[in-house]
């Protein structure tokens with residue numbers, strides 16, 4: 045079992061499948077008894093809890109997207125009736141939407157498998173550059189690193205100079221955050237006259253919330269001597285999958301069930317075909333079964349050289365829905381519609397593109413030069429408040445050119 049977080053990771057696949065069936069049945073039964081929203085969902089479908097006894101039975105339930113979850117929470121605040129009535133919740137996290145998520149547990153070791161597989165151990169000192177404010181990332185990643193024994197520097201969203209000083213002064217050995225922010229930190233360090241290999245002890249990085257471009261991975265590993273790993277999850281369901289030393293696909297965590305489904309039908313795609321990543325996290329707090337991440341992936345069926353027997357998924361291949369991730373944060377169409385309600389006279393479109401290794405958010409507005417100048421600051425501020433993402437640049441669009449166009453478009457090309 046050397047190298048695994050626990051023996052579950054080497055479980056016989058048939059044993060795991062039986063265990064997952066039992067977890068699905070338990071969660072359906074418990075949710076029906078404790079969570080009024082989940083009970084109403086099953087009753088609406090004419091399904092008894094005993095009708096959900098295996099992982100395959102999950103296909104009887106609808107996929108719940110982030111947008112759908114927002115609607116459910118608006119109808120029945122704050123959790124859409126999906127929280128167990130007797131569940132003791134220590135924290136509430138907020139995602140753009142807004143979506144309110146009860147933290148599942150303080151002792152659930154979220155992200156521990158992922159950080160363990162990435163090699164974090166006691167003796168490591170890690171800067172956690174994810175935000176600790178409102179969102180789940182900062183605190184849950186922090187907990188995962190602690191579960192591996194690492195010391196955490198909660199540097200959060202501090203600027204690059206502060207991060208460089210922390211890495212230098214504390215002798216930081218590890219980084220967790222987005223790849224683009226690590227690149228910005230390295231550039232800053234170089235501007236300050238440092239040599240990453242000579243002057244720092246940073247040797248391991250674990251990325252989430254943003255795709256890792258292969259060229260950027262090569263730069264980190266070969267030029268700067270920093271081992272890189274990717275970890276994957278969502279606030280609604282916690283950690284979902286992670287890379288092992290083979291760096292060939294992402295192992296699905298033992299506490300979740302991943303289905304790859306056709307986004308149009310909610311039914312599983314044939315093995316190996318791409319579809320939406322749909323996640324059920326086994327727990328007794330938040331009865332969100334079949335959360336639709338909106339991410340596209342496919343299952344890798346071949347066994348992995350690391351010895352873990354869990355299913356792997358082939359990274360994130362793209363987005364199924366209209367919600368788009370910018371620098372690790374989702375922008376949902378519902379947010380842009382609420383912005384439109386504040387500026388009903390303005391016809392605009394938000395477009396996410398890529399420049400080098402960074403996401404670029406462009407907003408196109410139907411206006412003349414003077415009108416755009418007059419509007420920019422006020423619009424930028426409102427956009428930042430609503431979407432928690434900063435606009436990088438504005439473009440002027442010809443009158444009428446955006447009518448009927450999508451409010452939000454993803455113009456990044458996948459490699």
Ligand SMILES: [Zn+2]
Pocket residue numbers: 288289290295348349350351352
């Ligand atoms: Zn592996």
